[in-house]
Amino acid sequence: EDQVTQSPEALRLQEGESSSLNCSYTVSGLRGLFWYRQDPGKGPEFLFTLYSAGEEKEKERLKATLTKKESFLHITAPKPEDSATYLCAVQATGNNRKLIWGLGTSLAVNP
Amino acid sequence: KAGVTQTPRYLIKTRGQQVTLSCSPISGHRSVSWYQQTPGQGLQFLFEYFSETQRNKGNFPGRFSGRQFSNSRSEMNVSTLELGDSALYLCASSHDRDQPQHFGDGTRLSIL
Numbered sequence: 001e002d003q004v005t006q007s008p009e010a011l012r013l014q015e016g017e018s019s020s021l022n023c024s025y026t027v028s029g030l031r032g033l034f035w036y037r038q039d040p041g042k043g044p045e046f047l048f049t050l051y052s053a054g055e056e057k058e059k060e061r062l063k064a065t066l067t068k069k070e071s072f073l074h075i076t077a078p079k080p081e082d083s084a085t086y087l088c089a090v091q092a093t094g095n096n097r098k099l100i101w102g103l104g105t106s107l108a109v110n111p
Numbered sequence: 112k113a114g115v116t117q118t119p120r121y122l123i124k125t126r127g128q129q130v131t132l133s134c135s136p137i138s139g140h141r142s143v144s145w146y147q148q149t150p151g152q153g154l155q156f157l158f159e160y161f162s163e164t165q166r167n168k169g170n171f172p173g174r175f176s177g178r179q180f181s182n183s184r185s186e187m188n189v190s191t192l193e194l195g196d197s198a199l200y201l202c203a204s205s206h207d208r209d210q211p212q213h214f215g216d217g218t219r220l221s222i223l
Contacts, residue, residue: 031209032209034211034212036214041216042216042217043115043201043203043214043215043216043217044154044201044203044214045214046211046212046213046214049211087153087154089154091209096167097167097208097209098144098156098159098167098169099144099154099156099212101153101154101155102153103153104153
């Protein structure tokens with residue numbers, strides 16, 4: 001069965017303290033892996049799409065990487081405004097293209 | 112460029128009633144997907160519409176239905192509401208199914 005697991009469930013960092021969030025997936029074939037950020041009371045905001053192992057994408061303090069079994073979202077020198085829930089979703093190959101979502105990692109960055 | 116717009120933002124209903132939620136996608140986007148989000152289950156896929164046709168459906172009972180209009184706007188309907196239907200309902204649009212989805216801020220539905 002296709003599955004996405006995110007860890008840790010929650011993470012608290014001090015401002016400037018770098019860390020990584022993990023997204024492990026099990027799918028028959030990967031078409032794409034998506035990272036989103038969700039603020040309280042808002043819908044998820046698209047961050048990155050990764051398609052193949054070895055691919056990396058960067059945006060400001062965030063960098064996403066992909067292997068054949070997992071993806072990491074690296075946060076370098078985070079600021080309080082990076083506090084949010086980070087969601088990972090995978091899309092499998094085949095006719096059924098619906099996204100399978102992880103439960104997210106809730107990140108809090110203290111000043 | 113305007114984002115995905117969902118109305119209403121908040122809704123309070125009682126058990127047994129029905130509700131209709133509305134979604135206006137980003138201009139030019141023809142694919143619209145609906146999700147239910149709850150703290151314990153995360154985002155659960157309801158259905159996807161493309162060019163007025165339901166292209167994919169999640170594992171929800173028949174009380175949940177949707178449609179898409181010729182201008183790509185979409186509605187979802189939930190009949191005979193149950194307490195467990197309390198959730199944030201999110202709409203997302205994209206050019207097509209392999210493109211990133213962009214979300215609205217959702218409709219918060221509370222069932223009393």
